[in-house]
Amino acid sequence: MTVKLTLTYNRTPPKKHENRPLKESIESLLGQALEQLISNGLIETRPTLQITRTKDATHGDFTCNVAMMLAKQAGKPPRDVAQAIIDALEPDDAIDKIEIAGPGFINFFLAQASTLTIINDILRDGEDFGRSNAAHSEKVQIEFVSANPTGPLHVGHGRGAAYGATLASLMRAVGFEVDCEYYVNDAGRQMNILATSIWLRYLQESSIEIPFPSNGYKSEAYIYDIARTIQAEHGDIFVHDADAVMRDIPADEPDGGDKETHIDALIGRARSLLGETGYHSIFKAGLETILDDIREDLEEFGVHYENWYSEQSLTDRNLIQDAVDQLQEAGHIYEDKGALWFRSTTFGDEKDRVVIRDNGQGTYFASDIAYHLDKFDRGYQRVINIWGADHHGYVPRVKAALTAMGRDESKLDILLVQFANLYRNGERLQMSTRSGSFVTLRELREEVGRDAARFFYVMRKCEQHMDFDLDLAKSQSNDNPVYYIQYAHARICSVLSQLSEKQVTHDVVNGQQHLDLLTEKHETELISKLDAYADIVNKAAFNAEPHLLVHYLRELANLLHSYYNAHQFIIDDSNLRDARLNLISATRQILCNGLTLLGVSAPAKM
RNA sequence: GUCUCGAUAGCUCAGCUGGAUAGAGCGGCCCCCUCCUAAGGGGCAGGCCGGGGGUUCGACUCCCUCUCGGGACACCA
Numbered sequence: 193m194t195v196k197l198t199l200t201y202n203r204t205p206p207k208k209h210e211n212r213p214l215k216e217s218i219e220s221l222l223g224q225a226l227e228q229l230i231s232n233g234l235i236e237t238r239p240t241l242q243i244t245r246t247k248d249a250t251h252g253d254f255t256c257n258v259a260m261m262l263a264k265q266a267g268k269p270p271r272d273v274a275q276a277i278i279d280a281l282e283p284d285d286a287i288d289k290i291e292i293a294g295p296g297f298i299n300f301f302l303a304q305a306s307t308l309t310i311i312n313d314i315l316r317d318g319e320d321f322g323r324s325n326a327a328h329s330e331k332v333q334i335e336f337v338s339a340n341p342t343g344p345l346h347v348g349h350g351r352g353a354a355y356g357a358t359l360a361s362l363m364r365a366v367g368f369e370v371d372c373e374y375y376v377n378d379a380g381r382q383m384n385i386l387a388t389s390i391w392l393r394y395l396q397e398s399s400i401e402i403p404f405p406s407n408g409y410k411s412e413a414y415i416y417d418i419a420r421t422i423q424a425e426h427g428d429i430f431v432h433d434a435d436a437v438m439r440d441i442p443a444d445e446p447d448g449g450d451k452e453t454h455i456d457a458l459i460g461r462a463r464s465l466l467g468e469t470g471y472h473s474i475f476k477a478g479l480e481t482i483l484d485d486i487r488e489d490l491e492e493f494g495v496h497y498e499n500w501y502s503e504q505s506l507t508d509r510n511l512i513q514d515a516v517d518q519l520q521e522a523g524h525i526y527e528d529k530g531a532l533w534f535r536s537t538t539f540g541d542e543k544d545r546v547v548i549r550d551n552g553q554g555t556y557f558a559s560d561i562a563y564h565l566d567k568f569d570r571g572y573q574r575v576i577n578i579w580g581a582d583h584h585g586y587v588p589r590v591k592a593a594l595t596a597m598g599r600d601e602s603k604l605d606i607l608l609v610q611f612a613n614l615y616r617n618g619e620r621l622q623m624s625t626r627s628g629s630f631v632t633l634r635e636l637r638e639e640v641g642r643d644a645a646r647f648f649y650v651m652r653k654c655e656q657h658m659d660f661d662l663d664l665a666k667s668q669s670n671d672n673p674v675y676y677i678q679y680a681h682a683r684i685c686s687v688l689s690q691l692s693e694k695q696v697t698h699d700v701v702n703g704q705q706h707l708d709l710l711t712e713k714h715e716t717e718l719i720s721k722l723d724a725y726a727d728i729v730n731k732a733a734f735n736a737e738p739h740l741l742v743h744y745l746r747e748l749a750n751l752l753h754s755y756y757n758a759h760q761f762i763i764d765d766s767n768l769r770d771a772r773l774n775l776i777s778a779t780r781q782i783l784c785n786g787l788t789l790l791g792v793s794a795p796a797k798m
Numbered sequence: 799g800u801c802u803c804g805a806u807a808g809c810u811c812a813g814c815u816g817g818a819u820a821g822a823g824c825g826g827c828c829c830c831c832u833c834c835u836a837a838g839g840g841g842c843a844g845g846c847c848g849g850g851g852g853u854u855c856g857a858c859u860c861c862c863u864c865u866c867g868g869g870a871c872a873c874c875a
Contacts, residue, residue: 294818546873687834757839
């Protein structure tokens with residue numbers, strides 16, 4: 193099943209700026225005609241009207257398939273129904289011509305004057321064009337990335353980061369009040385392994401001869417950096433001799449032991465030798481160094497969070513216990529083999545899940561229940577999680593827990609992002625965190641640049657596996673789709689900046705008065721595309737599909753480039769010149785607005 | 799085995815929630831700068847939309863089934 197936002201909104205856009213009166217006026221005209229057919233007894237009910245933009249200009253500007261949908265109940269061929277509908281239509285100045293075509297499509301050809309207003313609307317609203325309050329200021333939280341702070345972000349996290357940030361900006365554009373949140377897993381066993389790894393490296397840096405556990409953060413260079421920083425700041429106060437550290441520690445895997453027991457024993461040893469304060473300061477140094485790095489990395493990627501939410505704080509505020517209590521009171525908890533289980537099967541999960549282990553510790557799932565409960569309790573009307581597709585099996589149990597606690601799980605949307613495979617020189621790169629050979633997000637940004645990285649990540653549907661071609665993303669050539677769109681923007685800027693050199697002024701008002709001179713095919717196509725922008729933004733936002741905007745911008749850039757090649761803008765005829773300059777200015781604005789929503793820059797020069 | 803995502807041009811992918819002749823980019827071939835940026839434009843070639851059933855006025859789109867791939871199925875995080 194494809195996970196999509198549950199759309200319960202009135203998708204009618206903005207009253208603030210009347211961006212698309214065209215489609216709406218057709219809709220109301222058709223509605224009236226259908227009412228008339230109902231009172232004439234030809235049909236009984238009216239279906240929901242689907243008025244779509246045509247692909248082919250010979251089919252007019254908008255088309256409606258309602259006649260075919262009504263053919264059955266009317267007991268007449270669709271083309272006859274279409275004729276009846278047309279006969280019942282009130283005349284309207286905005287519509288030039290109506291035709292019946294194909295099996296029974298009703299095609300609307302708009303009067304030129306009614307299509308031109310979009311140019312004025314765009315120039316009037318500027319960077320606000322396309323923004324609306326279609327979502328009625330609904331409060332929504334988007335949680336994404338939330339990678340364990342045990343190392344730098346890698347390219348796999350990049351896709352979630354780009355997708356989440358872009359979704360947030362799109363949703364803000366249509367009127368959601370969005371908070372972005374990063375859930376910091378600062379409480380688990382991995383963090384203890386990290387802290388212990390740092391300490392052991394610190395000991396080695398202090399010339400203590402000591403083996404490194406096979407299950408530790410072994411080949412990660414940053415562990416050494418953190419260890420050296422601790423050494424520089426604290427000297428040798430954490431040093432213990434090898435015998436004290438290793439005495440009675442069960443063997444590691446290469447020596448015939450179990451790597452998990454081995455490292456757990458080392459963690460225990462670290463805590464006992466260092467004491468809780470000493471251990472904590474190493475733990476904290478590791479956590480903060482890595483988290484600062486992640487934070488900086490994301491900021492440089494144009495990804496900003498309102499909240500960084502600590503998993504540890506759940507324990508500190510007793511929220512995990514509270515959540516388990518809630519489940520218990522509702523009768524969904526039972527005990528088995530010393531552990532507490534949540535009976536999630538009641539709510540459709542495959543099997544029941546442990547929340548409190550037999551050793552008294554809560555599971556990761558318990559934290560997550562508490563965390564999600566807290567999200568709801570913080571007053572969000574909608575909560576969106578963006579997870580890697582490998583977590584999909586986790587969805588039913590989280591939703592089950594919310595339902596069990598009396599929350600409306602349909603307010604939680606979990607969007608699953610598939611992995612991105614990196615290719616360099618036609619070869620696939622490995623991205624395993626633990627193998628130590630991964631490409632970091634920072635390396636990616638440095639190699640291909642922020643714009644290309646952001647763009648490439650959202651170019652594909654999120655549930656689609658994607659191939660990320662590093663060579664293509666960094667190529668400063670015509671192969672690169674990012675530059676193609678940016679170039680269209682820069683070209684327009686270049687034309688506008690040359691006006692003064694050529695001692696020509698752009699009279700916008702005069703342009704408005706002569707928009708009717710824009711009759712070239714390139715011009716009408718461009719105008720029609722501009723008119724589609726607000727729809728695309730809405731759709732991309734409500735369906736959580738940023739790639740729709742990417743494709744739109746490419747098409748818009750293509751039309752601009754074609755237009756540019758076919759016609760001159762700075763010409764002697766001042767009326768036509770001003771009209772054309774208005775058109776390309778509006779195009780520039782839309783390119784800029786769209787790129788901005790994607791988190792990609794819109795350069796004036798390239 | 800169960801769940802899940804996918805399969806569309808040589809390659810990478812769109813396809814507007816069921817509409818008209820299936821579209822881009824890259825790659826291949828051919829054209830276009832005395833002209834506002836050629837990081838551009840125009841054209842040609844290239845397809846049983848994985849196979850098979852079904853639903854209906856109409857299916858790349860929805861349902862079933864099979865084939866082949868990615869991923870997931872812990873008291874880990």
